[in-house]
Amino acid sequence: MGIGKWIKPAALLATAGILLTGCGLSSAASYVPAAGPGSIQKLPGLPENATMSVTSKNYTEQLVLGKIAVLAGQAAGFKINDLTNVPGSQPARELLRSGQASMMWEYTGTAWMTYLGHEDGIANQQEQWQKVHEQDLENGIDWGKPAPMNNTYAMAVRSEAVEKLGGITKMSQLKGLSPKDLTFCVDAEFNSRLDGLNPMLAHYGLTRGDATSVPDSNVGVYDTGAIYSATDSGDCNFGEVFTTDGRIQALDLTILEDDLGYFPAYNVAPVFNGKFLGQYPGMADVFAKIAPLLTDKELRAMNLEVDVNGREPADVAFDWMVKQGFISKP
Template structure:
């Protein structure tokens, strides 16, 4: 299972089959009726470095869809603003419940564009048995496989929303300025304490194999004794790590709470975790009709980093701002658009 299917704080969730079907049906119905969901709002914007495409027909249309958790909502609004600045009439189909529903919209011509994660596509849609830690290889695998499905992946962003371990900034310094996972092995056994979710604790690509990859054995008195591991409910790991219940907590690399709580993400220096880079995905037919869209989104992708999305996610999840406003402010700050 992709980590992007089960993260309630950012509205990730495992969706029952009936809900997936209902979400997809509702999205398709709205598209067919020419309507848009109530969340289909972005502030008015003028062109910046993204300018109207020359020769674009007045009736050129683009339908944008995304899943319904914070990061996807922000990315979706970025895409809507970019397409509008390029001169398209945009149907905003962001906020669809569930990865499978969004995927089906893309496959069934219900949407032209989405932002998707390489690891999610590989493991959830394309039948990959194991994620690929190498970012370039994971991207190439999904890019090549999806061409036969009528979908074209543009170059991915640096943003890699995968699993990680984090430490409180002050505690990391006390432990000898620990910055990478490989350093945990050099710590005294008593300091090798962890907070993890139940799913991560039991996944085949989760906690136990991660420890083994870094030379530590779970349950070994000389490795990581079982008593050193706190298995917690989803959503409480961040707070427990911040409060000192453990030294190292399981996190997602772009979660806004990392910044809010002053946590430091440890570098996966031996490349254990699969790559989940986000990338613009188009229906191949749409991109063939409007090839200039590649240049539009190639401007944006290099700016979408883990650090940047943590800051944007924090504004929504912690400060309560609207994803559309956060996306607009960022697009304006980067010069992609201007205020009208």
């Protein structure tokens, strides 16, 4: 998900080789429930020994998405090599690039800035996907169509305070609030980085450190995980969140629309090793059915089931795939 996705490429590259060596080509969480047939059918003419290797990173959202891919591959008739739960973005990317993995779910903004080395993200979601798709073809990596879910930064407000703050729904409405109401909870990185809080405020016509706008005393710096509860309890009116975090739903927080396009796009998409997709082009169609149903709301609900209710990612993915009719219970 969002945490760590703006880390500079050099730092990740420095650890990639070590992590690849350490993780091995096996998963610490390869369990998935047995699935029956659904709308995903075995690919026509698929050899009996056809293998599909699925990788993912090692946090909740990626594990859920990885298990969705595993179940889709099984339903399409593949023997699955489950390489989900890899520690780090670069090691998972290297498995895909090298052909040791057939596919994974990846975020457009992560690829654009972390893998392809661009300093600035693109807020327009379609444009960001298109540019990543075009450039990554040179690396032997083929991006499927993106999902609606966009796991980027956002500002959230506790829902019971929305009316008190004038029915606020958009970030452009921040400028119309009194300075006493412009209180923010952010983490240390977002507070200080060049593409963090201060330029975000400026983008929306506000000034950090100005007593008539956003006084410095209005900004509280918290550990990332504490921001959600601090926002919910009213320590601040606006908290820095990631848009698909399950705590948004659990705490009934409301995300403000980034209507002037400050935050880069981080849509998730199925990403394939080019040789694998060339051999089995039908898998692009399989994932083209799944991706449109992966919305921010759906991922928040699935992440909540794992992070708040303690369920296994594989079970959450299985129930979602059954609900959508892609597979059935045996």
